[in-house]
Amino acid sequence: MDMSASVRKRPISVWIVSAFFFISSLWGMWSYYLIAVGKTSPEYLNHPYFANLTILDYAFIVLLQLVALCAAITLFLLRKAAFYLFVTGMAISIIFTAIKAIRGIYQNANPVAVGVAMAMTYAIHIAVCLYSWKLLKKGILT
Numbered sequence: 001m002d003m004s005a006s007v008r009k010r011p012i013s014v015w016i017v018s019a020f021f022f023i024s025s026l027w028g029m030w031s032y033y034l035i036a037v038g039k040t041s042p043e044y045l046n047h048p049y050f051a052n053l054t055i056l057d058y059a060f061i062v063l064l065q066l067v068a069l070c071a072a073i074t075l076f077l078l079r080k081a082a083f084y085l086f087v088t089g090m091a092i093s094i095i096f097t098a099i100k101a102i103r104g105i106y107q108n109a110n111p112v113a114v115g116v117a118m119a120m121t122y123a124i125h126i127a128v129c130l131y132s133w134k135l136l137k138k139g140i141l142t
Contacts, residue, residue, distance in 0.1 A: 014075055017128055021072035025065045032061050048108040060096045080141040083132040090125040
């Protein structure tokens, strides 16, 4: 049996999505770490959004970033768990956003900036969930 015939070809879009989520999750964790330990510029530390983050907020952030990192890795490995991890990440993001809204963390934020950021975030989440669902149904994710 030819070994190359049994190797699945990874679509270029899998490379792109995996790289994006891998890099952004690591960057996100690093950024929030720097903010949490006060190793960033004072305007960030004094901004009402960052000044009001609690240990629970940081736990949600780390959880969300770890789920995104695992989703990126499993997608790259063409595993069906990628779909479930992307959906889980979107659910965590929605819950976290709702908690922050209830606590009034967005009160002092620019509503246009928050709206655009949320729209982009959820558009990306939905697109990636649909994409990974498509890969799962095609049998590319196993």
